[in-house]
Amino acid sequence: MLARTAMGDRAAFGDLYAATSAKLFGVCLRVLRDRDRAEEVLQDVYVRIWNRADRYRVNGLSPMTWLITVARNLAIDRLRSDRAAARRIEPDAPVGDTETLADPGPGPEAQAMAADERAAVLECLGQLEPDREQAVRRAYLLGDSYAELASAFDVPLNTMRTWLRRSLMKLRECLAQ
C-alpha cells in the first residue's frame, strides 16, 4: 500500500489510512495525551506520508516502522513546541506522570510484528535495572527529552545521558545474543 501510495495512488492511500490510522492515532494520543492535538497531528502525519511516501526506503526501515516513526516524530515535535510555549508562561510545568508506563504486557499486537522479536526486546528491557528500564520506556513511548528524564529521575542531565547510553548498549548486547 505504501509503495502504491508513493506512486500517487489515492485509493491505495485510502487503504493505507484504513489499515494504519488507528495505530498511528494511538501513538499520537500516547505522546500528546490530548485528543484535539492528537487529531491535528494525525492529519499532519498523513499529509507527510502522502508527500514523502516515495522516500521511506531511504533509511532502510520497514513500512510500519517508517509510518510509526513519522507519527511519533511529529507528535514529539508538537509536544516539545507546545511545552516550550507553556514553559514561557509557567516555568515549573510538570513533565507528566510515570504511572501510565506500566509494562503493557505481551498482549496481541495489532501490527504484524513477530511475537518472538517483541518478546526478546521486552525480555532484554526487563534485564535492565527498573529505573533505567523505565527511562528507556519513557524516552521511546512518551518522547521525553534528556532534560525531562533528568528532572523525572532527579539526576543531573549529564548523568542521565551517561545512564541512558549505558542502558542502551546493554540492551544491544542482550539483543545481539
Place this chain on the structure above:
Amino acid sequence: MSPTGDIGDDDRALAAEYALGLLDPTEARAFEARMAQEPALREAYAEWAEAFIRMEPDDSVSPPPGVWAGVQARLFADPRPRRRWLGWVTALGLAAAVVAFVAVQTGMFQPSEPDFRAELTSDASPLRIVATYASAEGTLNLTRVGGTGPAAGRSHELWVIPTPDAAPVSLGLLDAGEGLTVTVPEPLRGAMPGATLAVSDEPEGGAPGGAPTGAILAAGTVSEL
C-alpha cells in the same frame, strides 16, 4: 538484531539516541548528514528503530472521521491540475466496486422533518453547503449557501464516506440550481450519523469511474440536530 559493520559503541549509542529523538536539533542534523554518507550508521539507526518499535503497546484508537476528511481537503482540494493524476486513474477500477445505486430526485417531493445536519466547508474553496438529513426516510437535502456552482464543463459531485475506512460512495450531482434532495440508499442509512459528506470537482456528468477524481471542495460530518 544482527551485528552491523565496524562502527564503534559511541556511534551505535548516538544512532540509538537519534532514533529515540534524544539529540538536540543541531546534533540531530549533524547525525543525519553523517547518515547520508555512512551506510553503516544508517544500518545501525534502522536496527534501533526496528528494535524500539517492539516496545509499541497495542494502543490503537480509531480516529474520528473528520481527520480523514481534513487530510483529503488539505492534500486534494488544490484547484491546480493534478500531477499525480495518472496514478489515480489506474485506481478508479478498484473503487468502482463500491458504487451504490442512488436515487436522485430534484425537488420531486417534500422532505420530512430533518434530525441530522452537516455543514460542508473547506479552507481551499469558498463553497459552503448546508445539509439536513431526515433519517426516518433517508432524505438528504442540500443547500449551497456560499461559493458558486461548477465551472462550465465541470460538475460538483456529492459523496458520502460512511466510516473513515470506507471508500466514498457517490450520492449524485449538485449541478442544478442551489439545492439538491437525495434519497440515501437503504444500506447506507444506518451509517449516516457521523458519516462524512464531501463535494468534489469532477468532469461534466460526474466522476467516470465512480470514485472522486478531482479536488475536494467542501466536506463536513453529519451530526444530530
